[in-house]
Amino acid sequence: MLVVMKHGATDGQVRDVVRAIEDMGYRARPMPGAQRTTVGLVGNDGRVEESRLVGIEGVLRVIHVSPPYKQVSREWWPENTVIELSNGVRIGEKDVVVMAGPCSVESREQILETAHRVAEAGATVLRGGAFKPRTSPYSFQGLGEEGLQLLARAREETGLAIVTEALDTESMGLVAEYTDVIQIGARNMQNYSLLRAAGRAGKPVLLKRGMAATIKELLLAAEYVVAEGESRVMLCERGVRNFDTHARNLFDLTAIVTIHELSHLPVVADPSHGTGARSKVGPLARAAVAAGADALILEVHPDPPTAASDGQQSLTLEQFDALMAELHPIANAIGRRIARARVPAHG
The missing domain is CATH 3.20.20.70 (Aldolase class I)
Incomplete structure (x- = not known):
């Protein structure tokens, strides 16, 4: 999951996102860019409450890199279930x-x-x-x-x-x-x-x-x-x-x-x-x-x-x-x- 910050988001707002992710029990990886910063959420097991992140000041949107369904996903288990x-x-x-x-x-x-x-x-x-x-x-x-x-x-x-x-x-x-x-x-x-x-x-x-x-x-x-x-x-x-x-x-x-x-x-x-x-x-x-x-x-x-x-x-x-x-x-x-x-x- 990627948390995309708004253009001009402050360092303090980025830290707020990092703190919220860590409080949920996951690792946060800030990735500063030329125009805006994104924060990667590492270890998403499908139980992340997205609403806790989108409401933080300075957050533009949340992007799911992997599907929110985990155990039924073919990424989780590539072989057909019989x-x-x-x-x-x-x-x-x-x-x-x-x-x-x-x-x-x-x-x-x-x-x-x-x-x-x-x-x-x-x-x-x-x-x-x-x-x-x-x-x-x-x-x-x-x-x-x-x-x-x-x-x-x-x-x-x-x-x-x-x-x-x-x-x-x-x-x-x-x-x-x-x-x-x-x-x-x-x-x-x-x-x-x-x-x-x-x-x-x-x-x-x-x-x-x-x-x-x-x-x-x-x-x-x-x-x-x-x-x-x-x-x-x-x-x-x-x-x-x-x-x-x-x-x-x-x-x-x-x-x-x-x-x-x-x-x-x-x-x-x-x-x-x-x-x-x-x-x-x-x-x-x-x-x-x-x-x-x-x-x-x-x-x-x-x-x-x-x-x-x-x-x-x-x-x-x-x-x-x-x-x-x-x-x-x-x-x-x-x-x-x-x-x-x-x-x-x-x-």
Whole structure:
């Protein structure tokens, strides 16, 4: 970090900056120039409170030489992080993992039918919401613990790992008890108490990008989880708000490439929420694999028109089968493959 002094800053003001840096436990290195002086902060571990410096008399601005997120940065760890799930599936290597299932767990019949079908088509992770954050308080809010129990039953029958969302710190323990991956949704990306709780829950975390969040903000949110001791974090691009009305969100394919450049964490793509329209999910899923996504998370429902939530963006079981067949040659073309797991016999 560099503290740039104003033109004509006094020696006393430079000393004030040096003293403030040393009081925070870091080393300061004044660097006088022909026009102005800069002060380098040596040993920045990402916990520097910038506001303590910018308010000092004579300071023009503070420049970050290295990113404010440390542990999730590729500068910190150049090798890709690989996350192994309970069923042996590994995310972050050559295989592209497909997570699929309904937006909400609605019934035993619905989730088991979907789980068996997506597993047979090649998915290795089952998604499904037991607790649902809805814009309207009158919309379906999920089955709660009953939904988690149904997801666990589906895992027993199919061998799929499960991912589901924790909405608050109160439900975090319950979700961690049943799930294989804890999802933090877009609305909670900057819920810092929830991020810290997820970092202490002992399970991998799938962190979704906020609806108006920058990539830097997403990486800083991930830093909260990793700072609590949980290094198994996946970053999910799920679209950001847009001024156009032709899609629910703007699905940012560039984010997949950019996050890989900046971070060692695996990248998951969510074209279902990224587009909000069933007809657009397939094309963007194919594009996400081509762009280098480590995993896809897709909404699939046996009868989308009757879905309790997000039916308009859910693929039918037949559409999911067709999409999976299309993804294999795309993955192969870039030297990857779609992950598959052994499907247990129906019992």
